[in-house]
Amino acid sequence: MQDFSAKDWADRAASLTIEGRAFIDGAYINALSGNTRPTLNPATGEVLVAVASCGPEDADRAIASAKAVFEAGTWANQAPSERKKVLVRWAELVEAHAEELALLECLDVGKPISDTLNVDVPAAARTLRWSGEAIDKVYDQVAPTPHDTLALVTRLPLGVVAAIVPWNFPFSTTAWKIAPAIATGNSVILKPASNTPLTAIKLAGLAKQAGLPDGVLQVLPGPGGSLGSHLAKHMDVEGLTFTGSTPVGKMLMEYSGQSNLKRTYLELGGKSPNIVFADANLDKAAAMAATAVFYNGGQTCTAGTRLLVQASIHDAFVAKVIEHAKSWLPGNPLDPATSMGPMVDEAQYNTVAEYVRIGCDEGATLAYGGKRVKVTDGGFYHEPTIFTGANNQMRIAQEEIFGPVMTVIPFETEAEAIAIANDSIFGLAGAVWSKDINVAHRVAKAVRVGTMGINNYFGGDMTVPFGGFKQSGNGRDKSMHAFDDYTELKTTWIEFD
Template sequence: MTEKTLADWQQAAADIRIDGRAFINGRRVDAASGQTRTTYNPATGQALAEVANCAPADADEAVRIARETFEQGTWAGMPAAERKMVLVRWAELIEQHADELALLETLDVGKPIADTVNVDVPSSVRTIRWTGEAIDKVYDQISPTRDNCMGLITRLPLGVVAAIVPWNFPLSTTAWKLAPALATGNSVILKPASNTPLTALRIADLATQAGLPDGVLHVLPGPGGSLGEHIATHMGIDGLTFTGSTPVGKQLMVYSGQSNLKRVFLELGGKSPNIVFPDADIDKAASAAALAVYYNGGQTCTAGTRLIVHESIHDTFIEKVIEAASGWAPGNPLDPATAMGPMVDKGQCDTVAEYVAIGRDEGAKLVAGGGTVMEDTGGHYHEPTIFAGVNNQMRIAQEEIFGPVLAVIPFSTESEAVAIANDSIYGLAGAVWSQNINTAHRVAEQVRVGTMGINNYFGGDITVPFGGFKESGNGRDKSMHAFDDYTELKTTWLEFD
């Protein structure tokens, strides 16, 4: 990757040639129907690409090939050490095409180019490389039995796995799913979000170039309704991994019960608490509070949208967060200086505006932002927004907005802070800020979330699992724990004469 200016990225965007065809059996193909869907650049509102609009017929063909490939053992039967090297080569190719992939992600999603270059692409490379390198270090087990018996416990791939990924982190979330699913020997049907499929399609090309056998990976852009439902109810799919909204995740569980009880693993919504005590490093905590809610425009399942602040520092802390929020003014995502780009589309921008109106109607005090901006660009931009005077029963404190809206809630005691934090249907992420090690660990242990930061937000890397409690889902992405979602345990019992 090279240091580029706004003009450089604009020229690269003008020159790029996008292939929106599906990826089936190791090659790019049109949808069986020949239909396409236009995707749009959220920064400008202009048409970006024509993408294959896949339908159930495409899924049926992909599943048929995936099943045949799996049963032939082309990939599943390959020694783990050889699968490892394919994944490592794949990671290297993604790294070599980093600028191209970063640009595609920025054009497709509206993410700032500084983030796609420095975060999304490198983290995806790290995920695939680390997972590949780990797979031949996973050992099976022998149980402690009596002398004339041996209990073998082996880990086998599920078979054909479907992965449905969201629009907010298309590249990195796709890597979270594909790396462990492929490493463990499965065939995979990937359905990217219909409006942000470009990086998923491109890295599939690179997977074939890295040596992934034809028929193992298939990428089907298409509507979440008809295509997603067909995949979720397909009798030929053994497992389904999904990142997205809680209502959709619940429906996928229903589809599993209505079909073949395929394994379903879900990473869903969040309304994450960010708790600040008076003895915290106030400047650091305020800067992190802005990062927690405005990174990626707040379109982040782990966003720290509930800022729970001790009453003794409440007013002072809000002023510091307002100051920090000024550094997150929306801008052109192709500008390396931009910290926050547009919402992904007009619908999402309208949703954010609706919740701002709801917050006002509920009696919360709007102390920063609150409006859409940069309308003349044709894009969908919303400024960083802060509500004070919020109680945890308000809709803006309970419902996932998925935008740059922060609700500030005061507390007086440690037990009250924990109670507020846990008073949510979600349990995905959170943080606590305190210089007192006892307070920090005590609170972190009591807050019911899958990932909890102490004096940091968005902490963690590929070495630790990611997932949620309660209605934030089940299963885990990342780390070696992710292998559990893509494998079955088998017992083989031997008795000796």
């Protein structure tokens, strides 16, 4: 990769041709209604491109195509080794277009270019390659039955799968969903978030170049309320995977019950506890405590927004965290030196600002930040913000803010830390910091979350599953476990004469 400056990236952005049409049956086309929706640059508030705004009629067309190609076996019946070749070529094309994809993600989401180029795009490519490489290594089973019988347990694709992805990590989360779904032989209808569709649209064209048959992947940008609900209720959609908010996830589960009981897997909200004991490596813990909340502007479902600190070190540790927070001041996302960009849009900025007001009204102490930052005219920039003097019953400790807001809660004992950590409707992620291996493992085991770090935060890669307990969802992304979400088990029982 070349070492570009902020001006270099701005020049490239100015000359970038952005595709905004839907991708249906192997071609870029407009919505049947002709409707479009502008997608904005969160850093400036300026329109990037008019994007097709698809409706139920577009979904019906895409689903019919996806179902036809599935039933014909054009993709589903290809040997796993052949499907692998396509996914690996697809990953190679993502890597070849890395700078363009990183720039699209930066402009569309407001993520710093250093993150989109070095984290998001490589992660998506790795997901495609890993899923492709894994698919011809998934074996069916022969059950231990009586000698005069043979029982086969085989794994079959669901059929048409709808994938609804979020705006905070649109590219990497899209790969988490569609790579295992397509690798296992399904046809996929992808609905990106209405305000961040650009990398998904580009990715579909690269899939065609890689050799994916027409109709296996369709991309429908459009509103969640009408388009998303139509997909979730459609009788020809056999599977649904969603990453987003808990309230929307609950609605999608209801739609499954109202329609055909489609397999529905959800990765939802979080209010993750980051627990620091007095004997921890406090310098490392403080640096990661800031990263755990302020990375991606706090617009991260796993963000460690509840910082639980043992009372004996509370004041000194918070002071260390505040020093690290200063390095997360928001800036121009096209500048490679920027660590945090703007909120994704004005609505999300207003949500963050409202929770800062709520925290102050609840009696918490605003220890750092809390204000708007004007980096560029029209941008939605918010300071990293830290509340102290809080308790776990406050709204800022219980509700997902999805912004750069940390709530610090003191605790005295191990048991108290566990109780506070588990006092949440969510159960997505968390971490514990201690040099005592017994404390670390006891706490990690007791906290009811899907991913728990010991002396680290944001740990994990493609080899391990990702998902939540409680109202943080069900099912799992990443690893071989993700294949379970997109396949059915079938028993074939044979009796010998």
